[in-house]
Amino acid sequence: MKSLLKKITDKIYYLPAEEETDRPILAAVVGENKTLLIDAGNSAAHANLFLAELNKMGLPRPDFVVLTHWHWDHIFGLDAIDALSIANQKTQEKIAELKTYEWTEVALDQRVSDKIEIPFCAEMMKKEYENLTDIKIVSADIIFNKKITIDLGGVSCIIENIGGDHAADSNLIYVEEEKIIFLGDCLAPDLYADKWTYTIAKLIPMLARIESYDFEINVESHWKPVRRKEFLSEARDLRQIAKLVKNKEKDIEMIKAELAKKLNRKLTADDHEMIKYFLNGLE
Numbered sequence: 001m002k003s004l005l006k007k008i009t010d011k012i013y014y015l016p017a018e019e020e021t022d023r024p025i026l027a028a029v030v031g032e033n034k035t036l037l038i039d040a041g042n043s044a045a046h047a048n049l050f051l052a053e054l055n056k057m058g059l060p061r062p063d064f065v066v067l068t069h070w071h072w073d074h075i076f077g078l079d080a081i082d083a084l085s086i087a088n089q090k091t092q093e094k095i096a097e098l099k100t101y102e103w104t105e106v107a108l109d110q111r112v113s114d115k116i117e118i119p120f121c122a123e124m125m126k127k128e129y130e131n132l133t134d135i136k137i138v139s140a141d142i143i144f145n146k147k148i149t150i151d152l153g154g155v156s157c158i159i160e161n162i163g164g165d166h167a168a169d170s171n172l173i174y175v176e177e178e179k180i181i182f183l184g185d186c187l188a189p190d191l192y193a194d195k196w197t198y199t200i201a202k203l204i205p206m207l208a209r210i211e212s213y214d215f216e217i218n219v220e221s222h223w224k225p226v227r228r229k230e231f232l233s234e235a236r237d238l239r240q241i242a243k244l245v246k247n248k249e250k251d252i253e254m255i256k257a258e259l260a261k262k263l264n265r266k267l268t269a270d271d272h273e274m275i276k277y278f279l280n281g282l283e
């Protein structure tokens, strides 16, 4: 039977993201002594699918699972994974908050009305779960602050809380020997703000922090592994937009014209979105 897993290197495997119910990439870093999973998935079903696929490939059962950030699609599968879980202090605090919520359709809809939850996540949760009451939220076992290194034997993972607009608790996971970096959703805008937002003060230093790691491939949770070159070009565009937004303030047409000139190409729908996020961030 064909495996759903994809291999990045001999030591790193992943289950691709799925848009249908907003499942992020789940990855496994296999060391000589220990195996670490990256993210727990959006449900027990998602986590169990990944575990079954690892088993099919003859890969070891996980010893650790690290959470990239607190959003539901990355943590709801945690209870199904028999491994020590790792999270930073901020993630653990958000999990504690989620544990106080009632997980029923009525309660979830109420949280959307109260602007505690966003419609997109609520809709995806309802798609992923036949019964929301099946949601079981558990805390992590190992809590760190800024940074922690996990030695898996022959391969080690640096986990660093880099924050950003999307979630203050966002971690990157750098697999040193393999030169692969997992970025979670840290490059995405803040989806919980009234308008989707990028703030220059958060995004630009974060890009420099990511670039300081000597990676060849980077993995964003809802995308696919891409080469460093692509990351650098995206980072360059983001910096350019940030600079223009800072100088021109709210004149969107001027920003667009200048950007096309600077990048020497026609702007894409993505470019337009990013300009909007930065402008929202000025408000």
Ligand SMILES: [Zn+2]
Pocket: 069, 071, 166, 167, 185
């Ligand atoms: Zn997220």
